[in-house]
Amino acid sequence: MVSMTNKQIAAVLDEIADLLQLKGDVFRERAYREASRRLDMLSQQAAELYAAGKLHSIPGIGKSMEGHIAELLETGRSQRYEELKKEFPTGLLELLQVPGLGPKRARKLYEELDITNLAELERAAKEHRLHSVPGMGEKTEANILRALERRLTRGRRLLLGVALPAAEQVAGLLRGHPAVAAAEPAGSIRRRLETIGDIDILVASTQPKAVMEAIIHLPIVKEVLAAGPTKTSVLNPDDLQIDVRVIDPSTYGAALQYFTGSKQHNIHLRDIAIRKGYKVSEYGIFKEPGDHRVGGEKEEDIYRVLGMDIMPPEIREDTGELEAALEHRLPTLVELSDIQGDLHCHTDWSDGVDPLETMASAARALGYRYLAITDHSRGLGVAHGLSIERLREQRHLIDEFNERSPDLHVLFGTEVNIKSDGNLDYEDEVMAQFDIVTASVHGGFNQDRDTITKRILRAVRSPYVDIIGHPTGRLINARDPYDVDLEAVMRECAKCEVAMEINSSPERLDLNDVHCRQAKELGVMVAINADAHVAAHLNFMRYGVYTARRGWLEKKNVLNTLPFDELRARLRTRRQKRG
DNA sequence: GCCGTTTTCGGCCCGACTGTTTTCAGTCG
Numbered sequence: 001m002v003s004m005t006n007k008q009i010a011a012v013l014d015e016i017a018d019l020l021q022l023k024g025d026v027f028r029e030r031a032y033r034e035a036s037r038r039l040d041m042l043s044q045q046a047a048e049l050y051a052a053g054k055l056h057s058i059p060g061i062g063k064s065m066e067g068h069i070a071e072l073l074e075t076g077r078s079q080r081y082e083e084l085k086k087e088f089p090t091g092l093l094e095l096l097q098v099p100g101l102g103p104k105r106a107r108k109l110y111e112e113l114d115i116t117n118l119a120e121l122e123r124a125a126k127e128h129r130l131h132s133v134p135g136m137g138e139k140t141e142a143n144i145l146r147a148l149e150r151r152l153t154r155g156r157r158l159l160l161g162v163a164l165p166a167a168e169q170v171a172g173l174l175r176g177h178p179a180v181a182a183a184e185p186a187g188s189i190r191r192r193l194e195t196i197g198d199i200d201i202l203v204a205s206t207q208p209k210a211v212m213e214a215i216i217h218l219p220i221v222k223e224v225l226a227a228g229p230t231k232t233s234v235l236n237p238d239d240l241q242i243d244v245r246v247i248d249p250s251t252y253g254a255a256l257q258y259f260t261g262s263k264q265h266n267i268h269l270r271d272i273a274i275r276k277g278y279k280v281s282e283y284g285i286f287k288e289p290g291d292h293r294v295g296g297e298k299e300e301d302i303y304r305v306l307g308m309d310i311m312p313p314e315i316r317e318d319t320g321e322l323e324a325a326l327e328h329r330l331p332t333l334v335e336l337s338d339i340q341g342d343l344h345c346h347t348d349w350s351d352g353v354d355p356l357e358t359m360a361s362a363a364r365a366l367g368y369r370y371l372a373i374t375d376h377s378r379g380l381g382v383a384h385g386l387s388i389e390r391l392r393e394q395r396h397l398i399d400e401f402n403e404r405s406p407d408l409h410v411l412f413g414t415e416v417n418i419k420s421d422g423n424l425d426y427e428d429e430v431m432a433q434f435d436i437v438t439a440s441v442h443g444g445f446n447q448d449r450d451t452i453t454k455r456i457l458r459a460v461r462s463p464y465v466d467i468i469g470h471p472t473g474r475l476i477n478a479r480d481p482y483d484v485d486l487e488a489v490m491r492e493c494a495k496c497e498v499a500m501e502i503n504s505s506p507e508r509l510d511l512n513d514v515h516c517r518q519a520k521e522l523g524v525m526v527a528i529n530a531d532a533h534v535a536a537h538l539n540f541m542r543y544g545v546y547t548a549r550r551g552w553l554e555k556k557n558v559l560n561t562l563p564f565d566e567l568r569a570r571l572r573t574r575r576q577k578r579g
Numbered sequence: 580g581c582c583g584t585t586t587t588c589g590g591c592c593c594g595a596c597t598g599t600t601t602t603c604a605g606t607c608g
Contacts, residue, residue, distance in 0.1 A: 020580095027591060031580035062581050100597090102606050137599060187608095198608095258593090263608070270592040275584080281593055 010039040019084040034060040043518035091117025157195035161506025179207040186259035192546035204252035254296035258282035264318035314549040333549040341370035344529035350375035351383035353534040362535035372411035377425035411435040420444035422458035431464035440469030453485040463578035470503040499525040504544025516551020527559040
């Protein structure tokens, strides 16, 4: 059997969907697209499910699709895919990336003008040959040319940690305006996706004109890109584009539901509505026949009328939340206020900026009852890792601090490096002295799957390790995760009662949302940590909580929701059991 | 290609906008 990962299979199915799109076979395209998405999110290996004969029990994967996936698993190829590829030149799919160009026009351009890639499209547009195609005029040609020029400068998706504060700032300013009844960021920001395409803010008001006028004059607006009667686009001082839409208060709930998405969630929701004799749009929910409105002022109207519990935006991804809402078995997601402390941060003793006292004050201000100081270990020279001697001094400092701090407990910890051979950076006698240990990979990212998996498994089996830090090492938009068999690590963590971290730093969010859900299913505890290197970054905690919520985690799945006494007892008994 | 509390056949989200056209096709979110 050829070993293909879920991601690889999903990629092939997605390419088949692309080709079907060119053919105009929209429903098959959707079926392949959906199957690809399901595989991509799947926490188990498709190969295992296939071996167990359970592939077609995944929603969106039927008998035929199971056959295609089986062929890929067994031969590494797909006949359907090979045949489709022969029908069109490879460059043709590039055309679909151009805004304004869909499958119909792309195909027409190929058939009428023999255009097979972006370069040829650009040349034809400049030579004014496009408008000779029926249905394409001067304006279409100009728009395509403009899109082609812009395409080169289009940036990547924004980190939530950048987009959310910017959106909240604008929404907050708008809420202060007398004509504004409500204002909040919608779209992927509201769902707390790790990266964001567009910043969309919805405003409820009966006076759109006044609101539009107010936006233009907000102090944080650097430039106005477009100002229409109900939608305005502006740039903030960091050149982030923010779109603001004004909605009549009577349809604000329906609009908020619609603009929050996800697209897949909305499609499925509307499908359920049809089956129950309703129609859902951004203007409300309507009862058939006669289309009279039965709700839409409040967001929960839409769900309530359909017999569902309303679910938090974070899980509106069409991964089972609608079914759960219908059956009244939605999880109660963990909340920021459940967090009792932070188990991973750095001080000026290693590569942090602030001293212990400053970090502790900041933790206290957040209402935490404990904070683990986990500076880097000896071997990590670039981060001023702590020698045995300096560890002893730091322990002393922390003991002293705890004597005069009745409300906040500081734990003496370490972020010990997992060396490339799988050994930890301190000897067992040293490890035994910490209150808490997080073990992380900081180098040797390119090891092959088997090597790096075994390496991390060794760390998990150490009786002194409590948490595996940033378990995949990815940096969003910057560095791919290392090729670790995360499921194997999770199973071992469950067995050894080792927690896995959600590193809350906005460029990490590692574990990610899909991993979190898998961890929950496998019975792995998760620790949500800010990995702060400066006091202000303790506030990153909320991004980790969002990720946990996107992964359906509840309070009981999260280690640092425990009160201090229970946490300490848990760490101690575990150590005794395994040490 | 998937799916079923109207269906194993005949559906598959909904509305806005744009540009090209005289009533609509294509694209987008």
